[in-house]
Amino acid sequence: MSKGNYLGEFEQVVLLATARLADEAYGMSIRREIEEATGRKSSIGAIYATLDRLEAKTFLESRMGEATPKRGGRPKRYFRLSPAGTRALLASRRTMDRLWDGLELEPE
Amino acid sequence: MSKGNYLGEFEQVVLLATARLADEAYGMSIRREIEEATGRKSSIGAIYATLDRLEAKTFLESRMGEATPKRGGRPKRYFRLSPAGTRALLASRRTMDRLWDGLELEPE
């Protein structure tokens, strides 16, 4: 059991990108969204490993896309946040908000 | 240089607690501050391991407290954020802010 109850940094990023993409979220688009929204590049391996972990923790669910899309390429695996994933994300933000609250970081 | 450019989740927490405590930041007080501000408990080993890692990355600096404090116990090792640590923290927050921006998470 242990305790790793908190979302890792990258897990939060991936979850947020997934949420932003709504029903267009799948591995490749999530990677693109992260880069577009934040400028941060990530390997495709890192994305999927995180997605799988998050699904195993029930923070998101996946389903395969239609069998015959009108384009080349392997079928997509779509992801979406579960209620637990939404709660975890909100809890993470609250933790950070509390720590930032009242703090002023003066750039020396 | 390579890659680990981003702060981990717990690294951010520790850095923020250190910043909040200003010149009263040392291992034990940081652990206490995290718990008081967020309710999150952490082992003392986790705190120091992270503190050491953060110092190695030059995100914070440490110095030993005076040799003869008026109390029992081993001398304290005080920590404070470096300019790079401040920047890293601000960068982390900006990343999250960008991902949260315009997103509404509906609790189903």
Place this chain on the structure above:
DNA sequence: CTTGATTTATTCTTTTTTGTAGAATATTGT
């Protein structure tokens, strides 16, 4: 048709970095 190139996307394997715990040890005051 049937094969091969092309496109799009996911899976797999490996390694490094972070996160976590708790026992052990060190330093100082009484």
Place this chain on the structure above:
DNA sequence: ACAATATTCTACAAAAAAGAATAAATCAAG
């Protein structure tokens, strides 16, 4: 010596990261 306070050490689990390998579908030839 003992109590109090704090840090260091040791070991291991989980998360992050990279990139090659593989898979599935479409399309253009021949």
